[in-house]
Structures are given as C-alpha cells and as structure tokens.
Amino acid sequence: MKRTGVFLCHCGTNIAAVVDVSRVAEEVKKMPTVAHVEENKYCCSEPGQEAIIRAIKEHKLDRVVVASCSPRMHEQTFQKALEKAGLNPYLLEMANVREHCSWVHAQEPEKATVKAIDLVRKAVAKTVRLQPLKEDYIGITKRALVIGGGIAGIQAAIDIADAGYEVYLVEREATIGGKMAMLDKTFPTLDCSA
Known part of the structure; x- marks a missing residue:
C-alpha cells in the first residue's frame, strides 16, 4: 500500500488569503493512500523543507504531494528535499494551488477552495502510478x-x-x-x- 504525504503551503498569504487550507487538509485526510497531511506557512523555506524531510522519515512516506506554487518555481527544491530524506526525487507530484486557485479565483474563495481540493485529489491519485526514476549519463563523442x-x-x-x-x-x-x-x-x- 502506498503511503503518500501531502504538504499544503499557505505561501504566506498568497494561497491562504483565498483558499481555506485547513478545509483542504481535512478533505485530503479522507483520501486513500494519504498517510500524512501537514500545513506549512512556506513549504519552500528551509524549515518547510526540513518538515517534509522529517515527515518522510517519521511516517515512512513513499510518495509526496506538495500543494503550493508552480512546479516551474520549486519542483527541484522539493525533489532535493525528497532526496535528502532518502526518497527517490521523482516520487513527487505538485498541485499548483497558487496560480490555478488563489490567484485566478481571488474574489471567489469557495470556488478556489473546491478547486484546490480537486487538484490535490488528482495529484494524490497520480502518485499511485509514479515510478522511481534514476538519472543516467551517456558519454558523448565530441x-x-x-x-x-x-x-x-x-x-x-x-x-x-x-x-x-x-x-x-x-x-x-x-x-x-x-x-x-x-x-x-x-x-x-x-x-x-x-
């Protein structure tokens, strides 16, 4: 059975001012394969990354979902955190609840929250199918x-x-x-x- 950890970022007030992060956390706890749910003010910060590393070890997580900003911005940050915890960095899935929820639905907090729950649900479902990958290097002839x-x-x-x-x-x-x-x-x- 997969053990997915879900980390919900407040992103200061970028997300939490619109999305009801605590409500998202309560809904995520009901999802199959979710073994741990945690809210954090800034998941990308050093303390936020340390919390992810600690939770992976304490709860024996084998998959991670981070619901925060764009993967383009911090996917590598979280992949490095997984690696530090001894988990394959490609067992990470991100749900972009900042740009896709709180920013586009700034005047509609209920809609933003429902959409955030849905995005996290999809990310959790996707983690079940993730396979550990390894980086490989091939020599080139110049x-x-x-x-x-x-x-x-x-x-x-x-x-x-x-x-x-x-x-x-x-x-x-x-x-x-x-x-x-x-x-x-x-x-x-x-x-x-x-």
Missing part, C-alpha cells in the same frame, strides 16, 4: 557531421573546427562550394567567387 558543402556548410564546419572539435563535412557533389562555385563574381564588390 565530433560533428556537417551535411552539405555549400557556403553555409563550409562556414559551420570552420566554426566547429575553430571551437576545437573534429568535423566531417559531407557533400554529394564532386566539389564543394554549392551555388557559390557556379558564380564567377560576387556582389557588391564583384570579386571572384572561386
């Missing part, structure tokens, strides 16, 4: 293949070579230069193109 020996291809090959990389230039014709090789003079100086 070489380049430039296809086409026209002016652009030649310049690209020169630039890459000047940067210190090995370059292979491939041209289907017998000579390089592309259309430029067909001209005898170039504009505006009428210099020889060859």
